[in-house]
Amino acid sequence: MSEDLVKVYVRQWLSSNEExxxxxxxxxADLAAEGKTVVAMGQIGFHGDDGKADWEVREQRTGRLLxxxxxxxxxxxxxxxxxxxxxxxxxxxxxxxxxxxxEPIPGLPESLCEVLVEWLESHADPDELADWLxxxxxxxxxxxxx
Numbered sequence: 462m463s464e465d466l467v468k469v470y471v472r473q474w475l476s477s478n479e480e481x482x483x484x485x486x487x488x489x490a491d492l493a494a495e496g497k498t499v500v501a502m503g504q505i506g507f508h509g510d511d512g513k514a515d516w517e518v519r520e521q522r523t524g525r526l527l528x529x530x531x532x533x534x535x536x537x538x539x540x541x542x543x544x545x546x547x548x549x550x551x552x553x554x555x556x557x558x559x560x561x562x563x564e565p566i567p568g569l570p571e572s573l574c575e576v577l578v579e580w581l582e583s584h585a586d587p588d589e590l591a592d593w594l595x596x597x598x599x600x601x602x603x604x605x606x607x
Contacts, residue, residue: 466569467577468594473563474581475604481558482606488556489522500527500550502541504534518544521553581605 492499499521506515516537517529528544530537541550562578565571591601 466566467573470563470566470569470574470577471581471590471594473566474560474578475601477563478560478581479604481560482604484558485556492551492556497549497551498527499553499556501553502550504537516540518550 489499500518501521502518503516504514505517508514513532513536515529515531516534518527518541519525520527527550528540530540532540560578560582562574565574585605587601587605588598590605591598594601
């Protein structure tokens with residue numbers, strides 16, 4: 462097994478991830494053009510003894526708070542419906558797709574491919590990776606974001 466095979470696999474993952482991120486960016490732009498607002502929403506605290514929790518809705522692009530409450534889930538959905546009566550909000554969860562690992566390369570153990578994917582998704586440093594692959598760090602950061 463050579464270092465070249467590992468680099469080929471890493472580059473395949475980077476290309477796949479870049480395609481996924483480009484699709485996300487396009488979906489964000491398309492929704493904005495339609496007048497939709499992409500939001501991150503959900504529970505931000507634990508349920509209290511009263512069965513209620515803190516909930517919020519934030520604009521994904523800016524982080525601006527659009528709605529919040531301390532209520533049950535049903536109360537939260539009622540607040541959302543009131544805050545967005547025209548249904549213009551789209552959950553960012555609908556746009557996010559998980560990374561897809563490339564197929565293992567002949568000559569590269571499948572278990573090594575799995576470890577490489579875990580490293581790329583969780584621990585890889587763009588500066589180190591750019592240096593190792595002899596690519597510009599700016600390009601690496603763009604391909605690894607998200």
